[in-house]
Amino acid sequence: MTTFVDRVTLFASAGKGGDGCVSVKREKFKPLGGPDGGNGGRGGDVILLVDPNVTTLLDFHHSPHRKAVSGRAGYGDRKDGPSGEDIVLKVPNGTVVMDADGTQIADLVGNGTIFVAAQGGRGGLGNLALSSAKRRAPGFALLGEPGEDRTLILELKSVADIALVGYPSAGKSSLIAAISAARPKIADYPFTTLVPNLGVVQAGETRFTVADVPGLIPGASQGKGLGLEFLRHVERCVALVHVLDCGTRETDRDPVHDLEIIEHELSEYGGLDDRPRIIALNKIDLPDGEAMADMVAQSLRDRGYEVYPVSADLQSSLTQWHD
Ligand SMILES: Nc1nc2c(ncn2[C@@H]2O[C@H](COP(=O)(O)OP(=O)(O)O)[C@@H](O)[C@H]2O)c(=O)[nH]1
Ligand SMILES: [Mg+2]
Known part of the structure; x- marks a missing residue:
């Protein structure tokens, strides 16, 4: 059977944000040190990029599920967690992006054009960032936000004179x-x-x-x-x-x-x-x-x-x- 490859479904999962950290500064002879929990890292995005060397959507046909890396949790000692890496998916010039219902949401024309297919989640704040005059040492931190999960249809409409x-x-x-x-x-x-x-x-x-x-x-x-x-x-x-x-x-x-x-x-x-x-x-x-x-x-x-x-x-x- 022939497989037609210039219309594909892409399941894009962005990275989750890392959780914030709860930590209390530990110093000798200072049992009640301040909060020092860092923030979680941002989750990676799934990004589409028009690349002149790519001419088909064949790759997505073979592997339609694409996932970016999650952010890491924050650490003590005021250290934030590292962000998750974005993944950049190369697509041909003229790729039309639609949602699962077939409604067009982007038309990627021109080399270097970028579209964020799924946005990474924000990292959660650590207890350091959550502390305030009223609440000097919060015993909690925020969870990272989930990354976007999107089902997109990609269709190639060639750009030629x-x-x-x-x-x-x-x-x-x-x-x-x-x-x-x-x-x-x-x-x-x-x-x-x-x-x-x-x-x-x-x-x-x-x-x-x-x-x-x-x-x-x-x-x-x-x-x-x-x-x-x-x-x-x-x-x-x-x-x-x-x-x-x-x-x-x-x-x-x-x-x-x-x-x-x-x-x-x-x-x-x-x-x-x-x-x-x-x-x-x-x-x-x-x-x-x-x-x-x-x-x-x-x-x-x-x-x-x-x-x-x-x-x-x-x-x-x-x-x-x-x-
Ligand atoms: N003799 C001759 N054969 C040709 C010519 N153009 C194409 N062909 C042949 O016709 C067949 C189909 O050509 P192709 O370019 O693949 O056709 P397409 O299906 O329209 O892309 C091939 O065997 C070609 O070699 C031509 O000008 N003269
Ligand atoms: Mg031909």
């Missing part, structure tokens, strides 16, 4: 590999890609990011295949590139029909009408591919699309180059 959409095996991952330094998995079976690949493209002075949106098939908007899970990655992009397979051997498919199917899924998902579309007619290194691209390019341009015939497969196009 351009989203590549298209049928499985149309060549989206290949195109990312061809135009950026990203090295995604490429294979001639569908659903190779289960999380979007992100690539950074440098074109002259312009730098932009591209995401490969996998899993779009007819009926995706009704939940077929991996359904709409993937379409949320398109939400943040400024433009869409349709990667259309001009070399498919499947008889019930052609680039124009594929385009209509994908557009239908996009419109069912909604909210994407305002994004400009560009078309890449892919696999023109194949003889049939080139013929097909020639055949459909003009009619797509007539519909108002910007159309580019391409070959995303470096190996194939290089071979052709040398022929």
Whole structure:
């Protein structure tokens, strides 16, 4: 079974605060020394941090329970207990945080963005801090507060300027590999890609990011295949590139029909009408591919699309180059 990993549940337990200490100063010949019990240490927080090197939420899928360290109890001789250490969990850029009901509480965009998923408990006051003019030597201290325990849903909505959409095996991952330094998995079976690949493209002075949106098939908007899970990655992009397979051997498919199917899924998902579309007619290194691209390019341009015939497969196009 395929496991979809860019939506995970995180059980975050912050550290408990340490208890305050009850202690009385002991000095020779002074049986009634003052109180000197220190405070308990603060419990550690569970913190989410956007890290550019993290691209999936896979780690949380494997270990969803994360716990920070508790604060230590205070000591005598006016010493406070040490605080518990925070744990910092690295998450991908574009991680959306929701509570257990699915209500969004944070949207973590931008490297270095921080979110406290669960706050550590405060340490309890020791009897030194509790002493006052009226109560010079309290015989008690306060307990540390419990740390927050939260169940959160994390969902990744990729942050990319351009989203590549298209049928499985149309060549989206290949195109990312061809135009950026990203090295995604490429294979001639569908659903190779289960999380979007992100690539950074440098074109002259312009730098932009591209995401490969996998899993779009007819009926995706009704939940077929991996359904709409993937379409949320398109939400943040400024433009869409349709990667259309001009070399498919499947008889019930052609680039124009594929385009209509994908557009239908996009419109069912909604909210994407305002994004400009560009078309890449892919696999023109194949003889049939080139013929097909020639055949459909003009009619797509007539519909108002910007159309580019391409070959995303470096190996194939290089071979052709040398022929
Ligand atoms: N001949 C040829 N094959 C391609 C081209 N682009 C992709 N492919 C092949 O098509 C298959 C699917 O490619 P992939 O990039 O994984 O498609 P994705 O599912 O859209 O990401 C792989 O076997 C690729 O090598 C191309 O321009 N020309
Ligand atoms: Mg792919």
